[in-house]
Structure formats: structure tokens, C-alpha cells
Amino acid sequence: MARANEEVEALLQEYADLIAITGGDAFKARAYEKAARAIGGYHADISTLDAKGLREIPNVGKSIADKVIEYLRSGRVSTVEETRATIPAGVRELITIPTLGPKKAMVLHEELGITSVDQLLDAIHQQQLRDLKGFGEKTEANILHGIALMQKAGGGRILINAAMDVAEQIVAELSRIPGCERCAYAGSLRRMRETIGDIDVLVAAERSAPFMEALGGLPATAEVIAGGEKKMSIRTTKGLQVDLRVLPPSSWGAGLQYFTGSKAHNIRTREIAVRHKLKLSEYGLFDAESGDVITSETEEEIYARLGLPWIPPPLREDRGEIAAGLRDELPDLVTDGDIKGDLHTHTDLTDGLAPLEDMVAAAAARGYAYYAITDHAPNLFMQRMTEEKILAQRERVRGLDRRHHGMRLLHGTELNIGPDGDVDWPEEFLNGFDLCVASVHSYFNQSRQDLTRRLVRACEHPNVTVIGHPTTRLIGKRPGVEADFDAVFEACARTGTALEVNSHPERLDLRDEDILRAKRYGVKFAVNSDAHAITHLPYMRYGVGTAQRGWLTKDDVINTWPLAKLRRFLRKGRP
Template sequence: MARANDEAAALIQELADLLSITGGDAFKIRAYEKAARAIAGYPEDVSGLNLTGLKKIPAVGEAIAKKLVDYNETGTIRQVEELRAQVPSSVRALTAIPTLGPKKALLLYQRLGVATVDELEAALDEGRLHGLKGFGPKSEENIRHGIELLRQTGDRVLIGTAAALADEIVAALAPLAERITHAGSLRRMRETIGDVDVLAASADPRPLMEAFTALPFVTEVIAGGDKKTSVRTYRGPQVDLRVVPPESWGAALQYFTGSQAHNIRTREIAVKAKLKLSEYGLFTASGELIVSETEEEVYERLGMPWIPPALREDGGEIEAALADALPDLVTVEHIKGDLHTHTDLTDGRATLEEMVRTAAERGLAYYAVTDHAPDLAMHQMTDAKMLAQRERIRALQKEYPDLAILHGSELNIGPDGSVDWDADFLSGFDMCVASVHSHFNQDQAEMTRRFITACENPHVHVIGHPTARLIGRRAPVDADWDEVFRAAARTGTAMEVNCFPDRLDLPADLIRRALRFGVKFSIDTDAHSVADQRNIRFGVGTAQRGWLTPDDVINTWPLPRLREFLAAKKG
């Protein structure tokens, strides 16, 4: 993606945020937010487009296109600059706290003079929010939790941001290296990434290091050398490039991929065998090299099969490997379908035809279109619109005989567990996903009943993004997950592993808990655009961290087996 797209999208999103603070029109704010996502994902460089070209970007109309022209000509957007002058930067910083909305942030600044996260925390501790209109005990509890979430994330970035950066660096440097890939927490598919680690093999590291520091998105060289160079980028994360001799590739990749705890365990095994393990190889006590060229050789010499990177967290993988009991993990290649996607009929940014064509190009065997149902009123869904879409799907099916197009909907799970539409209307869908989109602060007992009721609905096949979290922005809902998973297993309701980088929901720890109850899963992109369908790798990575096999995941199954699963739920 071109840098201009990132900057323009950030300005449009900032415009939406500033309007939220100053009391702008809610419809206009949503339009800006939607346009920002579309600009960030648009394949063409917006800096080279005129007004006509900019209006071809999904969700970008005349008014927003003119703002982008303003950006192309001046490097900023005048309306953003005007609003920045009205809203103190401290208030904008406070809006980064999950659960604290922009209007409340402004109120805290105006009434209490609170201008930083630390000052807000101090105000909470001193009881200065007591009696302030709109800030009851529950609000205070939510703000404290939001501050905790913000600090947990810190300077880390979402995996999608880190992966895009790493992919671009690897592609740029590949011609100069014998081998190159990303390592570290990104290769382990962690939800958030601190530093991006790139590992290369070359007998002559200097050309690699020079090319690395000259990349256009590098803003500062922190440290340089022939073995390791560290830089900062305008996209946020620090990137460390390590170059090792080609003959040390396997040992280095093993060393720089595993978590600290995993690496301690592998080194302990080596020590017990009177060996020494480092990034340069596995050596005898006298310093004689035994193996180093491949990861497989290193693990094999330690008495284990190769351990998939996503498992290298010291979460039982060492014991499983020593017992030859590692799971045969699900991979992207196992995925045969996508069971949760959207089009521009609701909040998607691509047409039905564009989304289906992309699914066919992915080589999928089946693809479900699941636009939102009417209880989310902002999407203005009606029975007539949904039935008309069904007819379009039937016509489109003739163009794609090798791709079964399923018609579904993403239902809204209400506070009492009910969903949109009655049983008769729901029976016309091939399948339905049901998700929580509101009332996130229900207590544990209420939320647990809510999920169980949804699972017991015979027309609900998948619970979408079950914890409803947004990483770094919204905390997971509070439920007795063991009870929810028991209900899901009993009713034959799959739990989704949502592929959006800011969701990755269910998270890996809950996947492993659900697995013990016999729950099945669906790894879905929840795609709202053509580009979103590429997020499948992040959901698969999360599923791997949860130790899932293809048999655990319903959209790895052949279509006949999937249809049996869906039919069994309806009885």
C-alpha cells in the first residue's frame, strides 16, 4: 500500500473522531469512518488520482473526494486543521482509552482539567468523578478497565499492521538474500507485535543492510551493523533485521522465532544432552557443529519433531513433541469455504458480484454471504432487500458452478438472547451467524444466558466474534465461557475464529478451553471488502495457537459434510 493511502485514511478517520468530539452529525461521522477504511484498502495510490478517480473508491463521494484532492495538493485537509484548533490535543489523546467516548473526554477536560491518562487515573483514585453528570460507578469501572487495556497494548501494533510491513520488507530485500522471512512474535502469530523481526541469510550482509536502511518508509536508523540493524518506520513499529550465514539459517530461525520460555526449554534439553544450542547451531560441548541448516534438523537432534511456530509459547508443545503427540494443525490450504462475509447491501464496501468473484479466485468450494439483519437499524435491512439478494445469488450461482454460494445473515443477539426475524423467515437461509453488537456491559450471568439462548436457537449455526472484543479498544464481554462452550457443544453450534486483526476472536486461550468441551469452530474473514478476504491467514494463525486441527473446523470440511452439520442444527 502506498504511503499516501495510509496518511489520507488517517486524516479522514481523524476528521470523524474530531466531529465525534465536537458533536457532528452521526451519519456523516459513520460515512467518514467507512471511507477511511476504503481508502486504506484501495489498491491504487490516491496521490496519483484526480477527483474523478477518487470518486471511484468505494464509499468516497463528491465531498470526501474533494477533501482527498485537498490532501493531494496540500498534504493535509483544511477541515481537519480547523477542528484540531478547536479540540485540545490532550482530549484527542484521552479518546484512545477504550470505553471513554469523545464527548466524555471533552467533558473531563472542561470540568476537571484532566489532560492525560495519568491525570485521569489520579482523578479516579481521588474520587473527583463522583457526582459528575454521566459518570456513575459503572462508568468509572469501565474507564479503569479501558486504561488497563490501553497500557497492555502500549506501543505494540496489531498483527495486520506488522505483517503488511514485514511482507513489504521481505519482498524488497529478497533479491539480495539467499533466504529471508519474518520471525519472532509475528511468525508465532501473536495478536499484537512489539518489534518486527526479519531474518535473512547471506554471506555478504552489507548490501542487505544498506538496502534496508534506504527503504522509503524508514524514518530513523537506531543502530547499524553487519549482524543486526534496527530502524523505526513511519508506520509505527521498530524493525530489526538480522543477517546470519546461510549455513546457520535453521538454528537462527528456531532461535529468533520461539518465545523466551520456549527457547529456555529447548536449551535445557540441549544442556541435558551435553550440547549447546545458539542462533548459530547445535554444538557439542567441545564446540563441534552438529546441525544448523534447517529447523527440522535442530528439533530432530533434540529428540522432537518440528514444532509449528504458532505453538512455540511453552504451552505444552514441548511435552507433546517429546511424546510425538503434536496436533496436525489447520492451515490456510485446508480452508474450503468462508461462512461470514458482507456486501454493500449493508456495511460492506464491495458488491455481491465482486465478493463472490474474489472467493472463486481464492479457489473456495463454498462461500456464504451474511449481511446484517434488521435489528441493527443503521444498516436499514428489510425482508424485501434480503429476499432480493437471495434471487441475485441464485442468478449468480449459474456463473460459478464450482463455487456453492450460500445465503445467510449475521443476526444480532439481543440482550435476552433473541435474534432478528421469526423462525419461518430464518428457515429460508442456508445458515446464520449470530453476534453480540450491543449491551457489552451486561453482568456475567446475563451475558452467559444470552449466549446459551442464542446457541439453543435452531437457526443459529455459528456464534460470530464471540467475546465481541476489539483489541486495545474494547474489552471482551464477561461470560462464564465454560457454560457457553458446554451449550455450544450440546447444541452443535460452532464458535467463530474471526480473522479481522483487531478481533482474532475467539482468542487462542478460549479456543483451547472450548476444544476440551468438543466445540467445533468456523474460521471466517468477516470480510467487508475484497481486500479483507486476505485476512484468512490471521484467523488460521489464531486457530493454530489454539491447537485446532482441520477436523475441528467446519469450513475445512467438504460441502456435503458441512450441509449435514447445518441440517443437524435445524433438526
Template sequence: MSRANEEVEAVLQEYADLIAISGGEGFRARAYEKAARAIGGHPADVAGMGVDGLREIPGVGRSIAAKVVEYLRSGRIGEVERAREEIPAGVRELIAVPTLGPRKAMVLHEELGISSVDQLAEAVRAERLRDLKGFGERTEENILHGIDLLRRAGGGRVLISTAMDEAERIVAALLAVGGCVRCAYAGSLRRMRETIGDIDVLVAAERAGPFMDALAALPDTAEVIAHGGKKTSVRTREGLQVDLRVLPPESWGAGLQYFTGSKAHNIRTRRIAVRRGLKLSEYGLSDAETGRTVASETEEEVYGRLGLPWIPPPLREDRGEIAAGLRGELPELVEERDIRGDLHTHTDLTDGLAPLEDMVAAAAARGYAYYAVTDHAPDLAMQRMTAEKILAQRARLRALDRRHRGMRLLHGTELNIGPDGGLDWPDDFLAGFDVCVASVHSRFDQSPEALTRRIVRACENPHVKILGHPTTRRIGRRPGLDADFDAVFAACARTGTALEVNSHPERLDLCDEDILRAKRYGVRFAIDSDAHSTTHLPYLRYGVGTAQRGWLTADDVINTWPLTRLRRFLAKGRGRA
């Protein structure tokens, strides 16, 4: 089951949205948003905490703490219930559309009576919105795109992090059942896709019954959809469908290969089997004429009899991996253990949730050789950053660096790329940082030409060494920038600017397809967590998975390099004006 922290985060964020919809004070909505993020990212479980314990979490005052205690005791918050009653459910549905804010949703409801996403799409197509104040033809285009994003992200699909948490709990529970030889998740989750429709779990055992019963009885199982001898399907409290199959131990490799997919990859492998006079199924690779099994126990064995090396699951998308395998040209993919440090993280000096010392200690516990702190620069006004504050942080970081002998600390900043491509601080000030990440945070509505010039100009600054979350997308919530990214990738290759693979599950930016495109230009990459809390540092696994889907090797990724090589990369080009 999910931690109480996530449940509290969701209800507080909903209340912040309800305040914004009703036209309440902006500072009050922001206070609840900040408290929601703080509780969601808090390392300790808030279940059982009292008001005093909750108030120790940054951003949680007495009033919010009291509401959290009310929720933890009763499963509801009176004020939130009353706010829900005052605001039509249809309006709450509308704010799920990316690019459509709470106040515009309320205007659409009050002026046009729109109370569902379907009604909104119909109104846009009928051009009924463009006469409203604050709306126009471009707004209509953005809303339609947002509806499309919402629908494509819907259909029961969830972020990989949600599915992974659920899958790992289930696998751990089934491994504890007597008679379990092996247990693993498969499907799109094993291939590290960014969103997951359902979870496939496989068990190798002689008897299926105990595992089918165990899955149905798990505390997180909300509904048993089907319960049989070969397959059991349940729905969890998170709304995810989980399909369990129990295989004979001798069929484990064939079953794992089959249920990992993808469908297109499996079609390719079956065709190879047919050409070799074989038949491939979830039970094994067998002789087509005699039915005798020739390979089944391990995936390596199955692929080997097909004349292929073992193909890492993230590559199994029918994007050339079969041909590369036949030629002996599969890449040796980057692994999480290759990552020597994180180059994009935040503290509570800006919008992070944990102090500098806690973030550094958590990074050291991960065994990093180096670690960069990159708080926001002053152009994001809500962060209230100043030169004095960032220099004071540098002094604290240098003092910590002397105490962490096994891990070098780098002082950096995340710069905001302005509408014209300008940055927050002048070059002489930027020269004092070990690493500068530059990212777009606003004005997403510029023309494609302006956006492209803007990003390219930032990359041409000699102090910018990493382009942060390059497309700015938020999965299911905000589309990527409408820029010419081939021109951006070419500029990054020319200027020696690494492209970030942002590991936050809501971003995974660059995505795998963009990585594949960018790699052809010869660019380097940085896989970073963009952590705003100590609990976010492990998100790196999702960035690594995305990088693997983009066929990246360790040498492609700058934060797999030894510190001396990384420093040379970060310093390269700084002499140019």
C-alpha cells in the same frame, strides 16, 4: 510504505472523531467514518485519483473527495487542521481510551480539566467522576479497564496485519540483494501473535554489509537506530523497529529457531540440549565438550537432534508443545490451504463496501469451493435491512450461483443477539437461510449472568450454527464480554453451534487462549474473514494463525469440510422446536 488509502482513512477517521468531540451533527461524523472505511477498503490505490475518480467509491461525495485530493497533494486538510486547533490535544488523547467516547472526553476536560490519560486514571481513583452527569461507579470501572487495555496494547505494539505488511515488503527487498541465500521474518510475527512489538528479519549470506546497507536505505526507513556488522536496527515510517541479523548459510536453521522464540520455548529446548551434553545457540547445536557443531542448517535438523519433531512456530509458547513433541502427539495444524470457503462476509447491502457480484468474484478468485454472504439482519437499525431486501439478495445470489459452477454460493445472515437472547427474525423465516451467524453487537454492559444467559439462549436456537466474534473484543479498543464463557462453550458443544475465529486483525476473536479452553469441550470452529470489502478476504490468514496457536486441526474447523459434510452440520438439529 503504506498505501495512500490507509493514510487517507486515518485522517478522515480523525476528522469524524473531531466532529463528534465538538458536538457537530452526528450524520456528518458518520459520513466521514463511512468514507474513511470505504477508502481504506478500496482495492485500488487512491494516490493520483481526482475528485471524479474518488466519487466512484461508495460513500465518497464531492466535498469529501475534494478534501482527499487536498490531502494527497499537500499532506494536510485545512478543515482538519482548524478542528485540531479548536480541540485540546489532551481531549484527542482521551478518546483513544476504549469505552470512553468523544463527548464524555470533552465533558471530562471542560468539567474537571482532564487532558491526559494519566490525569484521567488519577481522577477515577480519587472518585472525582461519579458526580458528573452520565458518569457513575460502573463508568469509572469501565474507564480504568479501558486505560489498562490501552497501556497493554501500547508500548509500540501494532496489529499483526500492520507488522506483516511491513515485514513482507522488507523480506522481498532483501531477497533481491545479491548474495542472499535465504531471508525470512522471525520472532513473534512468525509465531502469529496478535500484536507485534518489533520485527526480526534474518538473512543467510556470506557477507553482511550489503544487507545492512540495503535495510538502512529502504524508502520506508525513517531512522537508523544502530548500524553494525552483526545487527542493524531501523525504525520505519509506521513507527516499527526492525532488527536485521545476517547469519552464515550453514547456521540458518539454528538462527531461525533461536530468533523465532518464544523465550520460554527456547529455555525448554536449551535444557533438553544440556541433558544431552549439547549446547544450543543461534549458530548451531554443538557438542558441549568439543564444540563440534552437530546440527545447524535446518530447523528440522536442530529439533531432530534434540529428539523432537519440527514444532510449528505458532505452538512455540511453552504451552505443552515440548511434552507433546516428545510423546509424538503434536497436532497436524489447520493450514490456510485447508479452508474450502468463507462463512461470514458482508456486501454493500448493509455495512460492506463492495457489491455482491464483486465479493463473489473475489471469493471465486481465491479458489473456494463454497462461499457464504451473511449481511446484517434488521435489529441493527442503522443497516435498514428488511425481509424484502434480503429475499431480493437471495434471488440475485441464486442466479450468480448458477454461473459459478466451481463454487457453491450460500445465502446467510448475521443475526443480532438481543439483550434477552432473541434474534431478528422468526424461526420460519430463518429456516430459509443456508447458514445463520449470530453475534452480540450492543449492550455490552449487562451483568455476567445476563450476558451468559443471552448468548446461551441464542445458541439454543436450532437455526444458529455459528456464534460470531464470540467475546466481541476489539484489540486495544474494547475488552471482551464479562460472561461465563465456559458455560457458553459447553452450550455450543451441546447444541452443535460452531465458535467463530474471526480473522479481522482488530478482532481475532476467539483468541488463542479461548480456543484452547473451548476445544476441551469438544466444540467445532469456523475460521471466517468477516470481510466488508474484497480486500478483507485475505485476512483469513490471521484467523488461521490464531487457530494454529489454539492447536486446531483441519477436522476441528467446519469450513475445511467438503460441502456435503458442511451442509449436514448446518442442517443438524433444525427439526427441534
């Protein structure tokens, strides 16, 4: 189900890690990392390219292109396999631990003979790491935290975009089968949770056998776990479980409501049904005494009979949506169609993969009214940004303005919030930008007090209009920083600084719970893709889903506003 691009990206990243573990050339490892990112973010399916086409991808030279061709033809790369063979499997397991890099993993193996996470835990508890050069109590604490992160992200849960790709392909395949009246995914994926354990797919049809046969015969199906007359579970070649249920068309609404969940939300709806002397199940809403069907065909009818409006799936988490519905106070949630522009994106001027012109054209194809380019400022030294480079880009942006269906272009920058809250460039220079996103990119382990002061000071800067990926978390890899975010939310509301809902599936930052808290302070939000490639622009859907889970409306999200209103907000009261 995964694109060849993603498979090759993972392989090249693994090879870069293997080079680092074996003490190979750091520049070579970095070259493979860059190529991995470029291929993963490339807009075309690389399986359709020849060697020449592959070399046209940024950072992909002849040697790397040859390895990609070898993989596409045979499913293996001899060089990678030979390098794997020189490294114990346990060491390769260790480098999957967030916060533990390849060099430290190799030291642990060579000095202490550690070849598994369990052995590493034992060594930490016996304080064996403290005698190793470059290790200490803080290193032990970081490794323990990394192991906890890895275990928390385990259990078969995957990021929402990977699950969505699988679900949409299966729904498309099953929808083509004669007799299919309806087909949709349900469960936590329909509720837009950030990680997914397994995928629920529902079909409305009179006959179930054709759909069972089709699912079992898909190329991505590795094995059938369980089967029955109306339901079937398979495991994909990537290890993801997919549960299929075939419902009578007359029970579609009840089944969709039931299998969407959440469990806590369904308990609430069943309690309401009981109070009305009704019984609610996946087959319908019934009279408790006679057993007669009251309704079952649509979710809207189910909720209406319970005295509720239809409740959008992202709200179905038992966080007050039932009470709000009974009071007719459910929010009119922001939707994908409400988004008028993207306010945080990158080009190949810094760490993006596509030129300015290509990113702008792709944004215009999405129907945006406006679009911001926000490449990194100079305090991220590896990006080598200068005033001359950014001003030259501004001229190119102004030249492209309105050329794509009248779409307006905003020239911005992503500033780095330094350890004391300072940002790149003086105010006089920043006044020339249409907007400034400011983000934390380092010094994640500062004290709670220092991190809070740092973020609040950035909010108070007259040129900072959006705080990017506010908690800095990477799902399953890095926790959010330990700051007093209530103080940060208050500062945002006071200074008129928006908080970003970063749509990248590895971030989704702010989280839905944080959004709910920040909204109570009167904070405004910007739902952005943080795109570093053309293929990242569609990630906006995941940010919108997270915003919906945080109960946000159009009024809460600044990039749903008309451009004139948005520009007033971005000025932060400056003339």
C-alpha cells in the same frame, strides 16, 4: 509502508472525531466516518486515482474527494489542521481512551480543565467526575477500564496485519539483493501472535554490508537505532522497530529456530540439548565437550537431533508442544490451503462496502469451493434490513450460484443475539437460510450470569449454526464480555453449534487460549473473515494462524469440510 488508503482512513476518522468534539453536525461526522471506512477497505490504491476515481468510491463525495487529493499532494489537509488547532492537544489525547467518547472528553476539559490521561486519573481518584451531568461511578469504572486497555495495548505493540505488511515488504526488498540466499521474518510475527512488539528479519548471506545499507536506505526507515557488523535496528516512519540479523548460510536453521522463539520454548529445547550433552545457540547445535558443530543448516535437522519432529512456529509457546512432540502426538495443523470457503461475509446491502457480485468474484478468485453471504438481520436497526430486501438478495445469490468456476454460494444471515438470547426473525423464516451466524453486538455489560444464559440460549436455537466473534472483544479497544465460557463451550458441543474464529485483525476472536479450552469440550470451529470489503477477504490468514495457535486440525474446522458434510452440520439435525 502503509497504503495511502490507510493513512487517509485514519485522517478522515480523526476529522470525524474532531467534528464530534466541537459539537459539529452529527450527520457530517457520520459522513466522514463512512468515507473513512470506505477508503480503508477500497481494493485499489487511492494514490493512483484522480478526483473522479475517488468519487466512485462509496460514500465519497466531492468535498471529501477534494480533501483526499489535497492530502495526497501535500501530506496535509488545511481544514483538518484548522480544526485541530481549536482543540487542546490534551483533549485529542483523551479521545484515544477506549470507552471515552469525544463529547465526554470535551466536557472533562471544559468543566474540570483536564488535558491529559494523568489528570483524568487524578480526577477520578478524587471523585471529581461524579458531579458532572452524565457521569457517575459506573462511568468512572468504564473510563478506568478504558485507560487500562490503552496502556495494555501500548508499549509499541501493533496489530498483526500492520506488522505483516511491513515485514513482507522488507523481506521482498532484501531478497532482491545479490548474495541473499535466504530471507524471512521470525519472532512473534512468525508465531502469528495477535500483536507484535517489533519485527525480526533474518538474512542468510556471506556479506552483511549490502543488507544493512539497503535497510537503512528504505523510504520507510525514519532512523537507524543501532548498527553493527551483523545486526542493525531501525525505526520506521510509523514508529515500528525492525531488527535485522545477517547469518552465515550454514547457521540458517539454528538462527531461525532461535529468533522465532518463544523464549519459554527455547529454554525447553536448550534443556533437552543439555541432557544430550549438546549446546544449542543461534549459531548451531554443538557437542558440549568438543565444541564441534552437530547441525545448524535447517530447523528440521535441529529438532530431529533433539529427538523431536519439526514444531510449527504457532505452537512454540511452551504449552505442551515439546511433550507432545516427544510422544509423536503433535497435531496436523489446519493450513490456509485447507480452507474451502468463508462462512461470514457482508455486502453493501448492510454495512459492507462492496456489491454482492464483487464480493462473490473476489471469493472465487481465492479458489474457494463455497462462499456464504451473511448480511445483518433487522435487529441491528441502523442496517434497515427487511424480509423483502433479504429475499431479493437470495434470488440474486441463487442466480450467481456456480457461475464462478463452479463455486457454490450459501445464503445466510448474521443474526443479533438480543439481551435475553432471542434472535431476529421467527424460526419459520430462518428455515429458508443455508446458515445463520448469531453474534452479540450490544449490552456488553450484562452480568456474568445473564451473558452466559444469553449465549447458551443462542446455541440452543435450532437455526443458529455458528456463534460469531464469541467474546466480542476488539484488541486494545474493548475487552471480551464476562461470561462463563466453559458453560458456553459445553453448550456448543451439546447442540452442535460451531464457534467462530473471527479473522479480522482487530478481533481474532476466539483467542488462541479460548480455542484450546473449547477444543477440549469437542467444539467445532468456523474460521471466517467477517469481510466487509474485498480487501478483508485475505484476513483469513490471521484466523488460520490463530486456529493453529489453538492446535486446531482440519477435522476441527467446518469450513475445511466438503460441502455435503458441511451442509449436514449446518442443518443441526433439522430435516
